[in-house]
Amino acid sequence: METTRRRITQAAVELHGRIGPAQTTIAGIAELAGVQRHTVYRHFPTEEELFAACSSEYWGDHPWPDVMPWKEIGSPSDRLTTALTALYGYYETVEQMLTNALRDAATVPLVERSLQPFTGYLDDVAAILIDAYAPQATEPVLLKAAVHHAVEFPTWQSLIHRQGLQPEVAVTLLTRMIESTTP
């Protein structure tokens, strides 16, 4: 039955967000799903398939901000502000999961693999932002580093959570950093 499968992946996603993938056990998933451990193994013979199902499930529910509209924005500053604001709004909604997943990626190889599409997306975002500034860039290395840094989730965590900035203020600060690398 399809509903059983979904209850399992939903339970897994729930636990990944609550305690993190590293601490999530098959036993825990089965219990939360109200299912026998055995049943989990039937649907997902390998952890790999389970992780894949979780990724689909989660990213399906939390799609990344669409980058297409940003490409239409000619002004580098506007493009940057728009993209960063959207991205930071998105981070608010996926905070728990990203916090746990990025933390556990270092210890659980499967988690790192599951994050690769997201990492690729961030690289795309960064490339689009860099492109806008590229023509006038006098320090391309610094520009690239600054944009990639701005786009990362740990940077959002630092500025928003630990430094207590409002998202718009954080965007302002990072915009200044990035634009300090262009004339």
Next chain:
Amino acid sequence: METTRRRITQAAVELHGRIGPAQTTIAGIAELAGVQRHTVYRHFPTEEELFAACSSEYWGDHPWPDVMPWKEIGSPSDRLTTALTALYGYYETVEQMLTNALRDAATVPLVERSLQPFTGYLDDVAAILIDAYAPQATEPVLLKAAVHHAVEFPTWQSLIHRQGLQPEVAVTLLTRMIESTTP
């Protein structure tokens, strides 16, 4: 015997740096120290005492850069550059341990407690740097956030490792970000 105790704490520190505190087991420590598990329990009845011994051992071997000289530097820019450069050099030497400890702090309460002195040190550093700029600061909130962000280990990780910047270049970039908050 005192040497046994030190072999135990050294083994523990070694494992904390290699695989992280969260994955470090008493059994593993005993084995690496070439000692019976029992012996570990004798010297450190509670995990708390073991962690305390590890902290002393590690911070003793890797003392934080002295902040006193920085207070003598009148120029805010010079003070900032000097301090950040020293701090970033220090981060190179404690990278593994900080990477693991900060990651595991979220899941192992004892690790978080052990890190509090270090966190306090970073706050001191930030305060000293902010002080230098404070008189001319027109946006104190931004200034404070920027300095705290610059001083954090995750920021160093991002700029140095993931963005691939040279330390001096990273310092330059962050200096610009910070100084963009003052006239």
Next chain:
DNA sequence: ATTTCATAGAACGGAGCTGTTCAATGAAAG
């Protein structure tokens, strides 16, 4: 009406870790 199949429920052996206990060894201190 019968077969098929997903699931429940229970159990197995194996692994790794925990904290504790016991007896044996050996070295240093009195």
Next chain:
DNA sequence: CTTTCATTGAACAGCTCCGTTCTATGAAAT
């Protein structure tokens, strides 16, 4: 020389997880 004490080595019960196996139930498909 004798006592004290740190350490060894081995064992115990306990816990949680793993992956697998068996039987039983029940519902849906044919």
